[in-house]
Amino acid sequence: MKMKETGLLDRLAAAEAVPEHRPWPRYLVDAPAWEATAADLAGPLDLMALWADVEQVHMAIHEPASGFRAILSLALADGGYPSVARHHAPAMRLERAIRDLYGHAPQGLPDERPWLDHGTWPERHPMNERHPMKPGKAPSPAPRAYQFLPAEGEGLHQIPVGPVHAGIIEPGHFRFTASGETVVRLEERLGYVHKGIEKLLQGKDLAGAAALCGRVSGDSTVAYAIAFARAAEAALDCAPPARADWLRALMAELERLANHLGDIGAICNDAAFALMHAHCGILREEVLQAANACFGHRLMMDRVLPGGVAVDLADAGVATLRALVSTIETRFATLVEVYDNTTSLKDRTRNSGILDGDLARRFAAGGFVGRASGRAFDARVAFPYPPYDRLTFSVPTLEAGDVDARIWIRIREVEQSLSLITQILDALPGGEIFTPPPARARRIVEVIGVVEGFRGEILVWLRLAADGTVLRCHPRDPSWFQWPLLEAVIENNIVADFPLCNKSFNCSYAGVDL
Numbered sequence: 001m002k003m004k005e006t007g008l009l010d011r012l013a014a015a016e017a018v019p020e021h022r023p024w025p026r027y028l029v030d031a032p033a034w035e036a037t038a039a040d041l042a043g044p045l046d047l048m049a050l051w052a053d054v055e056q057v058h059m060a061i062h063e064p065a066s067g068f069r070a071i072l073s074l075a076l077a078d079g080g081y082p083s084v085a086r087h088h089a090p091a092m093r094l095e096r097a098i099r100d101l102y103g104h105a106p107q108g109l110p111d112e113r114p115w116l117d118h119g120t121w122p123e124r125h126p127m128n129e130r131h132p133m134k135p136g137k138a139p140s141p142a143p144r145a146y147q148f149l150p151a152e153g154e155g156l157h158q159i160p161v162g163p164v165h166a167g168i169i170e171p172g173h174f175r176f177t178a179s180g181e182t183v184v185r186l187e188e189r190l191g192y193v194h195k196g197i198e199k200l201l202q203g204k205d206l207a208g209a210a211a212l213c214g215r216v217s218g219d220s221t222v223a224y225a226i227a228f229a230r231a232a233e234a235a236l237d238c239a240p241p242a243r244a245d246w247l248r249a250l251m252a253e254l255e256r257l258a259n260h261l262g263d264i265g266a267i268c269n270d271a272a273f274a275l276m277h278a279h280c281g282i283l284r285e286e287v288l289q290a291a292n293a294c295f296g297h298r299l300m301m302d303r304v305l306p307g308g309v310a311v312d313l314a315d316a317g318v319a320t321l322r323a324l325v326s327t328i329e330t331r332f333a334t335l336v337e338v339y340d341n342t343t344s345l346k347d348r349t350r351n352s353g354i355l356d357g358d359l360a361r362r363f364a365a366g367g368f369v370g371r372a373s374g375r376a377f378d379a380r381v382a383f384p385y386p387p388y389d390r391l392t393f394s395v396p397t398l399e400a401g402d403v404d405a406r407i408w409i410r411i412r413e414v415e416q417s418l419s420l421i422t423q424i425l426d427a428l429p430g431g432e433i434f435t436p437p438p439a440r441a442r443r444i445v446e447v448i449g450v451v452e453g454f455r456g457e458i459l460v461w462l463r464l465a466a467d468g469t470v471l472r473c474h475p476r477d478p479s480w481f482q483w484p485l486l487e488a489v490i491e492n493n494i495v496a497d498f499p500l501c502n503k504s505f506n507c508s509y510a511g512v513d514l
Contacts, residue, residue, distance in 0.1 A: 007036060008045070008063070012070065021446040022234050024060070026071040031082055034074045037061065041088040046364035047481075048450075049459050050084060050094040051474040052102050054128055057081050060448070060459065062364075067382070071448065071461075080105035090363045090481050093512070101127040101198070113147065116191040116513065126199055151177040151185045159495065163192045170509035174498070181494040186487045193513040201473040206232055206306045206437065209470045213460060214301055216475050217511035222248075222255040223453030224475060225304035227460040230385065231449030232306035235464040236441055241432040244308035245386040250321075250424045251291070251300045251309075252451070253417040257328070258287040259454040260368075260410040260417070263506050267407055268339065270499040271348040279335055283328055290324045293317065308434035318425055325418050336411055349404040353489040353501035357401060363485055366456025366478040368409040369505055373401035379452040391423050401489075403504040440468045455479060455508065477511025 015027035029037070037059065041047050048060035048069070055075060062069040074081050083106035084091035095106040096115035103125035148158075156177055163171035171192035177185040197216055201209050213228035214221045226248050233239055240248075265280025288298040294317035295303050303310050313321075339345065355365070360373035370377055378395040380388040396412035398405040441464045449460045456478030463472040486505045490498055 008040060011036060015072075018073070018446070020443060021071070022448075024069050024071055024448050026058075026073060026446065029072050029074055031074065031077070034059070034072060034084075035082045035087070037072055038082070038084040038087040038091075041084070041090075042362060047084070047088060047090055048364065048457075049461065049474070049476040050091050050098070051461065051476070052098045052104055052127075053463075053472050054102065054130065057098065057104065058461070059084065060461070062382075064377070064382075069383075076104060079103065080107050082106075083108040083110075085109055085111070090484065093484065094480060097514075101125060103128050116194050118146075118191055126196065146189060148175045148187050148189075149185070153179065153184065155179055156184060163189075172509050176495060176498070178495055181496070183490050183493055183495055183498070186490045186498070188483060188487060190483070190509060191513050193510050195510070195514065197514045198472075198474060201470050204470045206468060206470075209473060210304075210306055211302055213473070213475055214304070216514070217477055217479075217508040218299065218301070219259055220255070220453045220455065220458065220477075220508070220511070221299050221301045222251045222304060223451050223458050224460070225302075226252060227449040227451045227458045227475070228462070228473075229304055229306045229449070230451065231447045231460045231462040232464070233437065234447040234449065235445045235462060236306075236437045236468075238307065238435065238437045240308040241435055242386075242429045243312075243431045244433045246424055246428050247309045247313060247433060248304055249387050249391075250313070250421060250428075251295065251303060252453075253420045253424070254287055254291050254321075255300065256454040257414060257417045257421075258284050258291070259506075260414050261287065261328075261332075263503065264335075264339075264407055264410050264414075266506075267349070267403065267500065267503045268345060270503050271345055273342065273345045276335060276339060276345075279331070283331060283335075286324060286327065290320050293320050305434065307437040308432070310434070312433045313428070318428075321421060321425060325421055328414075329418055332414060339407070339411075346404065348497070348500060349407060349504075350400075350402060352403045352493060352497050353504060355401040355485055355489045357399060359485065359488060360401070363481045365481055365485055367452075367454065367482075368406050368413065368456075369482050369485065370456065371395065371397045372405035372409045374399045377457070379450050379457040383450050385451065387424070387427075390427075391420055393420055403500055406504040438468070441466050444471065453478065455482070455506070455511075475514070477508050479507040479511045483507045483512065 011033040012027050015029045018026040046062045048062050050059050056073045059072045085095050086108040093115055095109055098104055100114050100117040159176040161174040163173045173189040175187045176183055210228050214225040216224050261280050261284040265277040269277035291300050292298045295311045355373045357374040360370045360375045376395050376397045393416045396409055443466050446463045450457055459476040461474045465471045490501050
């Protein structure tokens, strides 16, 4: 792996490499190197993640042109650090969350409003024991008033939506500023389902931490569990049996299949085409029932563990999945034809919610959001892991960037998942499915795991103590970089198209509220 000749090469050559960090290197940099790298994020480098601990802030970067990836760490100075968001807007909400959790002050942060903390936490900066805390049993204070960004112009009005919604969905507030029916600005406020995941992970053993990571965002439980398991296995210098790797991929593709089928139907339903919603919902239900029959849980929660998987696939399960693939291939092709030939439906999805390709690349948007706008990134290809390094599949991309393009990317990924499931069943090796990982790490180690979930890449950074318990774990959902783009694509669309655009993104609330 060779970096392009950029200033980053010189910066890292002068930095101290942190031992026992794998598989990506980690470097301790100074403030000028940190700021210079932040300035490069708008060009040759992608921001993969930004998080903190008590002593440092950390930035995961990736250079797509060369494939180089690394983590840069900066020691805090007087409780602060140079803001990355001052140079690179995608870091904005991440830095606001860091300040809420730790109290670290991003110097030059353009938006200093709180993000996760709505003013009702019983503790102040709960991840930082060095900050004074409110008494744990004190009553929660009244929520602070939140100042939404202003919009100026004649005849503008605001429409508040949420955080409680009519459907059974997670809470989030959307503040529209509109001129008639045309949206001038949308601003989101999230954080309503903050669960203290990162705090809860501290001190957990591997089993407890794996279970908790699998619950960060329930629709991606398999992907999160694989990311954590791969990180833990790297920390303990062990590997799961080959059969377990293939079963993990099988579960991941079933999860991807179920979510894409559900999304395609739900987007069409928001365009008042309930027929697609009903039939896609039936296919999604068949995937979930097959998952339950094969692995004992509809969502396959707690089936992926550090060291392997908890449940094997029996011969009857193989037959069930082959029948599922055959059924979906036949019926889904008909549904795709219905979608493509329904003019009234395509009138709603085409040219709605257009995400510019340059903006998608700037935010390093992953998954179907990025791929529908020309960003051909897939962690299964960029950071190959077994068994995807032995499977044949493509990464579909389009340039239009509208709701229609995001549907078509999902359609193509459904087709790819069906092919991958067949390939996995054809080549599934025999043998054991679980090898108990070592109980201890022998020393403090730091690792990173990245896998491709149905929304995009999921990253888990783990610092493991010598006794095998978690010192620090940061799970990063792809929605961190997708939610802000939803605000951008709704501008100049009508208010009535927001549900359509929103569902075409289908960002996770829980994944970013942590």
